[in-house]
Amino acid sequence: MAGPPRRLTGRRAAGAALALLPLLFLGVAFFWPLWDVLRLGLQVDGRWTGERLQAALSDPYVRRLILFTLEQAALSALLSLLLGFPLGWFLTRYRFPGRGLLRAFTIVPFVLPSITVALGFVLFFGRSGYLNRFLMAVLGLGEPPIQVLYTLWAVVLAHAFYNAPVVARFVNAAWERADPTPVEAARTLGARPLRAFFTVTLPLLLPAVLSALALVFVLCTLSFSIPLALGGARYATVEVGVYLYARGVVASFPRAAALAILTLGLSLVLTYLHLWGGGTFSARQGGVGLAPTVPLFTRSRPSRALWLLYLLPAAVVFLGPIAAVIADSFLHPAPGGASPTLHWYRMILSPAWNPFIESSPLAAVRTSLVVGGGATALSLVLGLSVSAVLRRVRSRVLETVLMAPLAVSSVVLGLALLLAFRRPPLSALGGGWAIVLAHTLIVYPFVVRAIRPLWDALDPALPEAARALGASPFIAFRTVTLPLLGGGVLAAGAFAFALSLGEMTAVAMLSGPGVMTMPMAIYHFLGSRDFGAASAMATVLMGTTALAAWAWDRAGSRWLKRDGASADSRPPAENAPLSFASPPGGGEGRVRGNPPPSGPKPSTSRSAARPFGRFHA
């Protein structure tokens, strides 16, 4: 035997320390700051009271915030359904070249940083945007026909841009899984196609539709940068309200804290409702049949050309804003026609001080990269250790505690850290650290979500074999477990990086002099009508996020394929792009505590259909 035997109790202690590490981190960086928010909102002179909440609720402005939040969320959910359901139907029903590509494309809106989408909407739907200019030229109008910016409808339309694909994926997944025989039975019993659709197909799809609606409603309730950039102070949501009270001209931390508590309560209630509903909805799911598809292009059915009436406007809504951003980044506007240029790209790499962003563009890029790198590293360490703890201790309470940051929106998180960084111990760190910590807290739950299924699918005998061959627990982890999780960890890292790069909510709450990231810079460029620079930076940002999402996707499907034999959580190959560990919402804080955008997965549909399924998986 080599060396003196170590006591088993020593290993126990090491295991306990492993569990304490993430708890300690979350305690200092999350629970304590959150406690500060609760105290600020619920205490007056050291006394617990609801006074501040009452005062906030009786303020007409706050009431309008709440009403507007719910109103826009409901409208957004409905519009998402209207736009998304036909797409889901289309993807399910018809065979045509590029179907797989189109399906893969439905993930694109979801990974885009939402400030870039807001920018796209301004450029495309704005008064002098591409759409208005096109319509004015074609119809010969003197006035821009479409005036939606800085209204409720801009917010709703942008939310639909994000969430219609989510609905489409839900519908598509549920439909493909639905057993086709009831419809066939209805047909043999004399129902005509349309009647069979309304009496059989639609009721079968209803659970998925309701799940998707509830999900979209939650997402839009917690949305931040879309209403901030497209709605302004007038059309602000509660989340934006927290920001305005915390960072606006009439700053009031107690009021911000009271609003934060309101939005926290709102998101918890909605989450609970969604969970409750999700459980009920998914109970009826679970068919295995594949709905039969028909070719889209046949001479005998010219009626299918009617689809163009939907597809063309949809393509305009989805592709227009993105195309507008990319186009503007390469164009030099000039009276009488724009000319191609790389000027804007040179500008965003310029080290010259820019008064609008209170920093230099290059410094913003650098800050983004440094913050992203730091948050990625921290969230990987935290995500791996949380996964390790949750593998050992199967406790729902511990899981809820260790994943708790998921249930808190980015704005609230930002407010908590803003308060925490004003007092020891965190005040010892610089302002950039607040953003790194916020991003770490936002991202690590997704790292956990990405890694746990892979880890669970790993044969537990493998590290045991390493131990029996003489490896210490750490060596066994480093030489066996980590290499086998490898691709998943790398992909999670890429995804964490992309998420951090695009995140704006926490940055808006926490940015200070000299601490400026790319999304914030875009926001300020947008505010100063500096569209070229904003577009160039947004294009770079979109490219980076898309690349990371793609890497995440590839690695994910590859890994699942390789360990396929043991991975029962394996999604079907066709749905792999979204199903794999479900990349969450836009690289931005628009969705926090957000669910995966995946449709219900065949094998894990129960958890996938709910935003907080991970608490109950």
Next chain:
Amino acid sequence: MLEVRGLTKRFGSIVAVEDFSLAVAAGEILALLGPSGCGKTTVLRIVAGLERPDSGRVLLAGQDATDWPPERRGVGLVFQSYALFPHLSVAANVAYGLRFKGGDRKGRVGELLALVGLSGFERRKPHQLSAGQQQRVALARALAPEPRVLLLDEPLSALDAALRKDLRAELRGLLGKLGMTALYVTHDQGEALALADRVAVMREGRIEQVAPPADLYARPRTPFVAQFLGRANLWPGRVVSVDGDRAIVEVAGERIAAERGECRDGDEVFLFFRPEWVEVGEGTFTAEVESAEYLGDRWELRARFHGLPLVLVTAHNLRPGNTFPFAVSSALAIRR
């Protein structure tokens, strides 16, 4: 070389192993045999250090190893699933345990792969091997660091029947050649009887009997052991007289002589005898054939004797409905 004393292990309310004691001598192959779920794998995992017993001790070469972590125990473990590292080549798999020891790794890897007949496969990945080859790599990997004890957890159960039989003989030869001390967990009685120097039969977390294969087959101590190893006739009866090693057992009103075993006069017992211990055409008892199954070189008959089921093998061709005289050439009384 290996000894466990009074092991008890519970998982929640389930008792996996209870007051389990066993000793394996140096160079001995001991098979731990039992139906699935009887706790045999738990014993193996406790010995390997992968589970901690609630009570009891594990001794390795006389030293108390109960609290040692697995990597300090110097035991080799062959998993049922082989647990080959999928990201490492065959050579790297075999070399894994050598990195924690000094010495000539490359030479040792070559030596072991030659030993299991896989020279030339060094660069392959596990998934490029057949199941039988994977099994050999797992064996070579476990043997590489020269363990004091080799633990094998159903190492052949994932293979098909023909391959299993070949590898069984090969494994026996290899372990014998190396003089390896081995604890071999299996639910396959044929494997246990063919491979082991001694067999420990387990049931519900406890040992029923430990004995060399031939003894276990011929002289089971309990009805469970009698039935678990091969086919058995077990007739309920009572010991009516005892004379030295012999006893007279009364079964269905008839008196039959048997080995006494551990029974005393007046005990309620089973009269146990194997099908091949029945001699057809002799003796004073008669039985009636219920069914006959042709096995090629002989017949297996199911018959009734005073309402009791009788299984026997014979070269005689008897048809259902035939009656025949028989004698039990050898029998054992087992306490009920």
